Amino acid sequence: MGLIIVAIILGLIALSCFVYSIFAFQERGPILDNKYLLATDEERRQIARQSPEVTKKDYHATAIVFLGLSIMFLLICTSCILNIFNLNSQVLYILVGICAVILIIYCIVMRIRGGEYS
Numbered sequence: 450m451g452l453i454i455v456a457i458i459l460g461l462i463a464l465s466c467f468v469y470s471i472f473a474f475q476e477r478g479p480i481l482d483n484k485y486l487l488a489t490d491e492e493r494r495q496i497a498r499q500s501p502e503v504t505k506k507d508y509h510a511t512a513i514v515f516l517g518l519s520i521m522f523l524l525i526c527t528s529c530i531l532n533i534f535n536l537n538s539q540v541l542y543i544l545v546g547i548c549a550v551i552l553i554i555y556c557i558v559m560r561i562r563g564g565e566y567s
Contacts, residue, residue, distance in 0.1 A: 453533060459529060460522075460523070463523040466518045466519035466522060467515075467516065467519040470512045471512075473508050473511050476504070480504075480508060481511060514555070517551065517552040517555075518552070520548055521545050521549065524548070525541070525542075
């Protein structure tokens with residue numbers, strides 16, 4: 450019973466990350482990024498005056514990260530469902546690890562390229 454609840458919660462998290470990534474790809478809604486979330490009032494005023502190109506890059510980078518998180522949570526949810534039926538799901542955990550490594554490399558590369566995603 451506990452595994453079913455965990456699978457449902459992980460599925461809802463995956464769905465919410467996916468919905469947010471769709472909105473971010475369309476450049477709508479807040480940008481859930483450290484650059485925006487941890488900024489002081491003065492920094493937020495400067496961010497509000499930045500060029501549309503930089504804002505578009507921030508939306509795009511955030512959307513890719515949340516899409517990757519959505520895929521990872523969906524794979525873990527699928528693994529929980531397979532475990533309910535006593536099926537082997539070790540491959541899914543390997544895929545989650547690969548997704549995590551790809552997302553980490555993406556974030557580091559974006560940071561090095563000029564700080565668009567900081």
